[in-house]
Amino acid sequence: MSSGLFAFYSLGVYLAVRSLTTLRCSLFTVSNSLLTMNLLIIGATGGTGKELVRQALELGHSVTAFARRPQRLRIEHPRLRAIKGDVLENKTVAVAMQGQEAVLCALGHRRWVLPSRILSRGTANIIQAMKQYGVRRLICETSLGVGDSVGRLGLYYTLFVIPFVVFFYFRDKGRQERMIRESDLEWTIVRPARLTNGRKRNDHEHGMDVGHYIVTRSIARADVASFMLSQLDNTTYLRKTPALANRWPWDRSRT
Ligand SMILES: NC(=O)c1ccc[n+]([C@@H]2O[C@H](COP(=O)([O-])OP(=O)(O)OC[C@H]3O[C@@H](n4cnc5c(N)ncnc54)[C@H](OP(=O)(O)O)[C@@H]3O)[C@@H](O)[C@H]2O)c1
Secondary structure, three states, rough: OHHHHHHHHHHHHHHHHHHHHHHHHHHHHHHHHHOEEEEEEOOOOHHHHHHHHHHHHOOOOEEEEEHHHHHHHOOOOEEEEEEEEEOHHHHHHHHHOOOOEEEEOOOOOOOOOOOHHHHHHHHHHHHHHHHHHOOOEEEEEEEOOOHHOOOOOOOOHHHHHHHOOOOHHHHHHHHHHHHHHOOOOOOEEEEEEEEEEOOOOOOOOEOOOOOOOOOEEEEEHHHHHHHHHHOOOOOOOOOOEEEEEOOOOOHHHHO
């Protein structure tokens, strides 16, 4: 091959590779920006809530953290905005809802032994504000043992903890779930097993029949948050109630 022809051939190959690389980069940027959203996180100062905030920011989302005491969040980031508010006050929930594209709710409290409607009333305000501002996607954490998952938090919880310790709390969780199911939103109710503060393991199973009638299974809050965020662009569990738990040890060793 003459040196002139070789130079011409090399230039052609170089230009083709360069334009392919540019095309790939711009496609990646478009798809990446489609995946990032404006998220409202309710219960942002709680165990799961903090994980939701941290991981959502890592994924590039813009986050509004809704909390009664935002100073407890102790996370600073240019894409993080904290709004002080109580979920029982519909006006503050509505203010936080403006401009959002999805809501992640990890609401919970410790007034288990007293009759209360904090979860259901708060959720009613969230649903109302979502309708007001046309926000469609709601991903809400409740618990295994609620609704049609009764019994699947293991014997100890079914026979002792739920009836004697968190009876009123779980009744309110039932009301909270019913409200979400009856809304016409694009909802997913996430029902985790017993929560731990362990590190994210990415080694859990999810599904409509996860849980166990005898053994109480567990999962880290960090894994619950990761699963909830993964549902933002996934319709597998749209209007469904998946449960989450760590894999059984013998399943882990196989994978
Ligand atoms: N513990 C378990 O083993 C287990 C198992 C399965 C499911 N769950 C459920 O999973 C959910 C998350 O649990 P978690 O332990 O990660 O959360 P958590 O630490 O109990 O946090 C709950 C969050 O809700 C917020 N909150 C409570 N009342 C509020 C109100 N009126 N207005 C605004 N925010 C309010 C709290 O704010 P403050 O910081 O201001 O209190 C806190 O940020 C709960 O519903 C829990 O019942 C728990």
